[in-house]
Amino acid sequence: NIDIIDGIEKCWFNITDYLISESIKQDNDFSNDIKTTVTAMKNKMDQLLTTSYSNKKIDTVNASFQWAQSPEYIFLNIKFSHRWSSPGIIFQTIMKKV
Numbered sequence: 001n002i003d004i005i006d007g008i009e010k011c012w013f014n015i016t017d018y019l020i021s022e023s024i025k026q027d028n029d030f031s032n033d034i035k036t037t038v039t040a041m042k043n044k045m046d047q048l049l050t051t052s053y054s055n056k057k058i059d060t061v062n063a064s065f066q067w068a069q070s071p072e073y074i075f076l077n078i079k080f081s082h083r084w085s086s087p088g089i090i091f092q093t094i095m096k097k098v
Contacts (some may be wrong), residue, residue: 001030008037 004023007016022028066077 001028001033004030005037008034018059028073 004019005017007019020034064079068075
């Protein structure tokens with residue numbers, strides 16, 4: 001049991017997988033201890049991600065746009081997203097030629 005928990009905490013996944021398989025063959029059930037340890041490790045990893053995102057500057061994303069024109073009008077489709085096929089807000093504008 002201690003070896004399995006230690007292997008999880010040290011990220012020795014191959015040997016830990018082997019130890020878990022062997023403990024199952026011997027009818028030992030450490031699933032609650034394993035779940036608790038994995039959950040604690042996941043929480044630590046999530047905290048690392050949160051910390052790394054909090055120090056990151058906000059990216060600037062240029063709006064995608066399409067336009068067309070006729071002798072009298074200019075048609076603009078502006079999408080505030082990084083590419084045309086992704087979800088986002090579309091503004092459709094028709095400008096009359098002056």
